[in-house]
Amino acid sequence: MRLAAQRSCSVPSTSGRQLAQPAAVSAVPCHLRARPFLAGETPLPARRRAVQQDRSSVQVAAVAAPEQKAQTYGGGKVVKVPPERVRNFSIIAHIDHGKSTLADQLLIKTDTVENRDMQAQYLDGMDLERERGITIKLNTARMKYKAKDGQIYALNLIDTPGHVDFSYEVSRSLAACEGCLLVVDASQGVEAQTLANVYLALDNDLEIIPVINKIDLPGADPERVKREIEEVIGLDCSNAIMASAKQGIGIEEILEEVVRRIPAPADNRGRPSRALIFDSYYDIYKGVIVQFRVMDGELRRGDLVKFMNTGTEYDVLELGVLSPKPVEVDALYAGEVGYLAASIKQVADARVGDTITLKKQPAETALPGYTEVQPMVFCGLFPTDADQYPELREALLKLQLNDAALRFEPEVSSAMGFGFRCGFLGLLHMEIVQERLEREYDLDLITTAPTVVFKAIKNNGEEIIVDCPSKLPEANRLNSISEPYVRLEVITPKEYVGSIMELAQQRRGEYVDMQYLTETRTTLVYKMPLAEVVTDFFDALKSRSRGYASMEYSITGYRENDLVLLNIKINAETVEPLANIVHRDNAYYVGKALVKRLKELIPRQQFKVPIQAAIGNRVVASENIPALRKDVLAKCYGGDISRKKKLLKKQAAGKKRMKSLGKVDVPQEAFMAVLQINRDGGGSTDE
Numbered sequence: 001m002r003l004a005a006q007r008s009c010s011v012p013s014t015s016g017r018q019l020a021q022p023a024a025v026s027a028v029p030c031h032l033r034a035r036p037f038l039a040g041e042t043p044l045p046a047r048r049r050a051v052q053q054d055r056s057s058v059q060v061a062a063v064a065a066p067e068q069k070a071q072t073y074g075g076g077k078v079v080k081v082p083p084e085r086v087r088n089f090s091i092i093a094h095i096d097h098g099k100s101t102l103a104d105q106l107l108i109k110t111d112t113v114e115n116r117d118m119q120a121q122y123l124d125g126m127d128l129e130r131e132r133g134i135t136i137k138l139n140t141a142r143m144k145y146k147a148k149d150g151q152i153y154a155l156n157l158i159d160t161p162g163h164v165d166f167s168y169e170v171s172r173s174l175a176a177c178e179g180c181l182l183v184v185d186a187s188q189g190v191e192a193q194t195l196a197n198v199y200l201a202l203d204n205d206l207e208i209i210p211v212i213n214k215i216d217l218p219g220a221d222p223e224r225v226k227r228e229i230e231e232v233i234g235l236d237c238s239n240a241i242m243a244s245a246k247q248g249i250g251i252e253e254i255l256e257e258v259v260r261r262i263p264a265p266a267d268n269r270g271r272p273s274r275a276l277i278f279d280s281y282y283d284i285y286k287g288v289i290v291q292f293r294v295m296d297g298e299l300r301r302g303d304l305v306k307f308m309n310t311g312t313e314y315d316v317l318e319l320g321v322l323s324p325k326p327v328e329v330d331a332l333y334a335g336e337v338g339y340l341a342a343s344i345k346q347v348a349d350a351r352v353g354d355t356i357t358l359k360k361q362p363a364e365t366a367l368p369g370y371t372e373v374q375p376m377v378f379c380g381l382f383p384t385d386a387d388q389y390p391e392l393r394e395a396l397l398k399l400q401l402n403d404a405a406l407r408f409e410p411e412v413s414s415a416m417g418f419g420f421r422c423g424f425l426g427l428l429h430m431e432i433v434q435e436r437l438e439r440e441y442d443l444d445l446i447t448t449a450p451t452v453v454f455k456a457i458k459n460n461g462e463e464i465i466v467d468c469p470s471k472l473p474e475a476n477r478l479n480s481i482s483e484p485y486v487r488l489e490v491i492t493p494k495e496y497v498g499s500i501m502e503l504a505q506q507r508r509g510e511y512v513d514m515q516y517l518t519e520t521r522t523t524l525v526y527k528m529p530l531a532e533v534v535t536d537f538f539d540a541l542k543s544r545s546r547g548y549a550s551m552e553y554s555i556t557g558y559r560e561n562d563l564v565l566l567n568i569k570i571n572a573e574t575v576e577p578l579a580n581i582v583h584r585d586n587a588y589y590v591g592k593a594l595v596k597r598l599k600e601l602i603p604r605q606q607f608k609v610p611i612q613a614a615i616g617n618r619v620v621a622s623e624n625i626p627a628l629r630k631d632v633l634a635k636c637y638g639g640d641i642s643r644k645k646k647l648l649k650k651q652a653a654g655k656k657r658m659k660s661l662g663k664v665d666v667p668q669e670a671f672m673a674v675l676q677i678n679r680d681g682g683g684s685t686d687e
């Protein structure tokens, strides 16, 4: 099968293709789930107190440790301090509440980055992060801070992403910290992601310092937001910090509170060395760069280290801290955060969540790693130029090193050629990976429509994981199909409740609960199929609430539903990459909207092209793309009707032959049409 114009594919496609089977995917790991916050609220404040009490004892022990003389590295930028003067913290917030801007201010205030070198969102190193104004990857920075008590402290800041797709990055960075700043926008208040992140912080027993940001905005109401945090989260806000990251207000206060309230790491220097890998990235000169937090003992340059889960051994060639640029050091002690390079070529040798120990004096047990994240949305990625297949494989391998949630398996399609079936956490994650592949690796790709992972039971009882509609067994061999369900929580101003409830019902949502969060805002809880949430639900929610509603979801399990395979035929041939699994009640609407959209997207050909949506052999919707025709009568002067008829008949015969031989170029947008139909109309739409 030939690939047609750039970023498009040709049909007809032939049957009998074999698609590779990606790993089975079930539910999302528990660390990604926001625990229900509507259940009796008292446990939260109670838990906080318990955590704080635990903390005080750790702090006393750490302060009692012997004082060391401060040494400096890297032109005085990196200061070496004893564990009691180390603070590891993170910033958590709902998306856009100002984490990255605040991180910038902390870097400036501590002179970690010179003002002249500063560019907005300094820690968001990727171009993509800056352009989109979002944090995708977690980033770290070690800062030197002279506190009001006259002591010099080493503050390790781990910046985290805010979008729901990237919450696994948040949970990883929190595991490396003792405390966090909870940033809440003074004009918006507590949002869905604020809550989800607070629960992650509580799960990790972190000290939480509330920061009310953006107090400079005319619509800011810090007192209301303080009350909201106290009522909803149960966090004492009497000494919450009032800040404006944009105008640099409250920054020193934040640094002082970090020093005062966040506990120092426990002094485990005497134990056998163990360090937890929380991130890694690939450097073309140095190989895999591993970022870790030393939990016990110490790591030194030149040490022979062992990765406990993979069993591989390496000499540490470079050891350092990110400040935020790499600065080499000779040793890192328990409680410190840093990186190492050891000419690690194998991506698989330095897995996130693995424990590093010393070969000569190994620890007995590995540290508990991270729960493996499970991708929830799958799509096919194919190079437009078949020769780029090996490069695509290489690029995916490298991206996977930085991105624990990315999965891929080879996929072969007769319409699209060789490519990969890839798994993502959500649509934003999918878009980011695709864009990174195209930008950073100069690849030209075709992406097929995203789908969630269904489970099918065959008549003989065999269960099949369906992450691609073409894997669904034929209807007569199929007993049942189940789809993943989520518990969806939406926080919205009261006035949009009606419209959002209507939207949720259109998306097959089942009402669970509604509660007044505050006087003006409401929490709605629904059970909903994941397939309805991951498409464009978020966009629809934003447009219905004028951007004021926020959402958060967690997978609850699988549920059997009356689902059918909706095939799309173009020019009488089934185009497998366009197939969809939909609810039977929606099949007619989805089919109708999809063929209508495809008619707009597929360019006209020399012959008439029928587009049909079908369930099995039953066509549920159809459209025709009219043929481009030459005016064959142009040269036929005079009124001889039989001559005209003859010419038109000849043209029609030619078109017919062309149709049987011809190929239709399907542009890239057509594969994404299924995402757009939900916006435009149909059974599961928000129209």
Ligand SMILES: Nc1nc2c(ncn2[C@@H]2O[C@H](COP(=O)(O)OP(=O)(O)OP(=O)(O)O)[C@@H](O)[C@H]2O)c(=O)[nH]1
Pocket: 093, 094, 095, 096, 097, 098, 099, 100, 101, 102, 121, 133, 134, 135, 136, 160, 161, 162, 163, 213, 214, 215, 216, 217, 243, 244, 245, 246, 247
């Ligand atoms: N007026 C005002 N705007 C702010 C303040 N802090 C941040 N902003 C703006 O809010 C927007 C979002 O800020 P970011 O720092 O990118 O937010 P974020 O929480 O890091 O976002 P993600 O990384 O995507 O989660 C930007 O346009 C900032 O300029 C503030 O104190 N006052």
